[in-house]
Each structure stands twice: as C-alpha cells, then as structure tokens.
Amino acid sequence: MRLSLYRALDRLIVRQPDPARVGWLRQWTYAHRGLHGETVPENSLAAARGAIAAGLGIECDIQRSRDDWPMVFHDWELSRLTxxxxxxxxxxxxxxxxxxxxxxxxxxxxxxxxxxLVAGQVPLLIEIKSKRGYDVIRTCREVRDALTGYKGDHAVMSFDPRVARWLRRHSPGTVAGLVMREDKYGYTQKPWERHMALWLARPDFLAYHVAALPNPMVADLRERGLPILTWTVKSPDTRETARRYADASIAEGAGLA
Structure with a gap:
C-alpha cells in the first residue's frame, strides 16, 4: 500500500521532460570519468581526449577549490589520485x-x-560532488557560470537533490539529473528516502546504480518517459542489465566492450 502511494505521488510531482530537450541522453554511452586506465588518470584531459577519439560521451566529477573554481576531480581527499x-x-x-x-x-x-577541449564534440555529464554539511549551492553557481555560452550537449547531476532543484530555479535551460544508489554507501537506502529525493529534485533524468536495477520505481518512471542512465557498467553482466533496464550506460573497462 505504501509503495503504491509513493508511486502515485511520483506521477503527480515528477515532471516528464520535453523529449526534444533530453533525447540526446539516450543516444550515447558515457565513459565514466573519461576513458581512463592504467596510464591515463580518471577525470584528466587525457581521459577526455580518449573518450572523444572513441566516440563516447564523457561523465566527469566536480569538486570546488578553496577559491571557488570548479575542478574536474572526484575525491574529497588528494591522496588516492595525486x-x-x-x-x-x-x-x-x-x-x-x-x-x-x-x-x-x-x-x-x-x-x-x-x-x-570538448567544444561540443561529444556530450558531457557533469556530476557535482556533495556531502552532508557541504555548501553545494556555491558549486552550483560556479558550474552554471562556467557553462554560460557553452553550446554542446551537457547535463549536470548529483546525488544531492538540492542541485537539480537549484538548477531548475536558477538555470532552467540546464538539463538536471539525480544520481541515486540504494546500498550502504548512499543516502537513499530506504524507499521513503528515494522518493523524497526524487520529489525534491524533480529531475530531467535519473542516473541509477546498476546494482539496484531492476526496480519498480525506476521502471515506472522510465515507462512514463523519464530517461534512465545507469552506472557504473563494468562487465558483460552489467552491460546486459543496462541494456534491459536503462536507456544509456555510464561505463568503464569491460563495460565499454
């Protein structure tokens, strides 16, 4: 009964985006943090060049520097990558x-x-990193300003539903997505948390953890026209899951084969 109520509210609250505005999302495979590997660092310009050469879209991450520059970098700490x-x-x-x-x-x-570097050659999925207690709105402003005048296909997304909500109000031309996972590392382990994030964000698309597919909420939203991307596709098995239950994959390694 409770799940039926959640799904009914999904239908009332979550808008269905204009297909002409978001249709490009379904037409690509996206290289997770660029086309990186043992000798090419993730989220580097070299990884972006590799993705462009391979005809792949690019997914990347944004951290904010102390002086408010949006940096293409995944981790909160420097040690693993540098x-x-x-x-x-x-x-x-x-x-x-x-x-x-x-x-x-x-x-x-x-x-x-x-x-x-990209200059519209391939589409970009730009993930803004956030965590509890973080002033993510400052990053939203800087990313919006950096994107001003950029003509290539691009979307901004985050696990933090405040990002899509802010973009809806302050940059309505930006395609805005919600990233979601259900395991112990996410903030949306419980059904009510997932639906609350969805209602707050009212996203143009979902980027859903491939390990959590299939599920009824995602299937219902996809059937109603919301684009569903999935991450991180790393194997033949997860490629098949993405093919069956999502519209496009964010992939690396064997997931790109």
Missing part, C-alpha cells in the same frame, strides 16, 4: 594545478579547460 596530503577543497586552483596525478604528467583540470 599522492599529496590534505583535502581537495583546502587548496586553491593554482595549488591544485601544481599537483600531478600519480604516474602521470596530467594535472587536475578546471571545468573551463574541459569545456574548451
């Missing part, structure tokens, strides 16, 4: 760009540098 100590957000743009990725001459790039 070997440096400290938190990503404690360094300025100049300081971050003084670092190099481990075993590479590539350095963390700004969103502006990525946009200049």
């Amino acid at each position: 070997g440096a100590d400290g938190d990503t957000g404690d360094l300025t743009k100049e300081e971050l760009q003084g670092l190099h990725y481990t075993r590479s001459e590539e350095r963390p790039a700004t969103l502006a540098e990525l946009l200049e």
